Amino acid sequence: MKNPAERMKWWRRALIVGPEVAAATAVKEAFDGQRRAQDRLRSFVADASHELRTPLATMHGWIDLYVQGGLREPGELDHAMERMQAEVGRMRLLVDELALLAHLDSDRPLDRRPVDVVALAGEVVEDARVVSPDRAITRLGVAEAVVDGDGPRIQQVLRNLVGNAVQHTAPGTPVTVTIDRPGREVAIAVRDEGDGIAPEHLAHVFERFYRADPSRSRGGGASSGLGLAIVEAIVIAHGGTVGVISAPGEGTTVRILLPCRTN
Structure with a gap:
């Protein structure tokens, strides 16, 4: 720079632009973090829906088989009830663990x-x-x-x-x-x-x-x-x-x- 006045103008511009760049970077990082969190949430919901869909489909299949009269042999209805009970247990386990993760994700204090x-x-x-x-x-x-x-x-x-x-x-x-x-x-x-x-x-x-x-x-x-x-x-x-x-x-x-x- 040719003279002190030009140097002073340059430093003034730097002092103004510097905070603006920092703010813009912080905003971008915040939006990126929010987008990643939303992506994780969507993935989590999709996975949970898939895990619940499987036992529900199994139970629906056994119920539909019963309604159509397909469980007529001795012991078939008992077997169907056992299979549905197992799937209910699987769903209960999943729901309980999802609730626990939601509790931990919310940063609620532990009973220490x-x-x-x-x-x-x-x-x-x-x-x-x-x-x-x-x-x-x-x-x-x-x-x-x-x-x-x-x-x-x-x-x-x-x-x-x-x-x-x-x-x-x-x-x-x-x-x-x-x-x-x-x-x-x-x-x-x-x-x-x-x-x-x-x-x-x-x-x-x-x-x-x-x-x-x-x-x-x-x-x-x-x-x-x-x-x-x-x-x-x-x-x-x-x-x-x-x-x-x-x-x-x-x-x-x-x-x-x-x-x-x-x-």
Whole structure:
């Protein structure tokens, strides 16, 4: 610039334009964030509708078969009622888990109190052994690990992880739940010695309704595809983190870190 006056004009323009650019960038980022949120919501609603449509179609099919007189043989009506009852249970599970996710998404405060994670894990492991007596389900680690948290929600995390390990591995596959206290955190690790997760699926396991192998969920019992999404939401609500380590043929470990209770 040739003289101080021109330099002064340039700086004045910069002072005016700078905030305008920053404001425009902030507005653009806000609109982009809103669009992403709307896209996620539309995808979530579409997935939930699809999951509800399947059991409804099954129930409608059995009812229609009955109305048309197709259930005349002994025991056929009882079988139809059993199938419809199973689908009602599937819908109830999905609705309950959707309600829980909505509650967590709304950032409502948790019912926090001192909770011993080791005691919760012991109950989960004990129940899992009764349900799956063919498996070695083991609890390892420290004798006590107390956090400020919502006990039923933390126990639901443990049940989801152990249940997921049992459901998606072959009968007899060992499952280990380890509770440690590294520093000021409580570490929860649920490991199975199953087939592991392929790399292309690993980054998506906490996504809502994501299934790496949909056929396994239907055949192995009621599954909404929301189990790990609920795990992540509960852990984040407690100020913790969750991650998964897995590779084909090397099993899967889900690791959670929660803040220890402050005295």
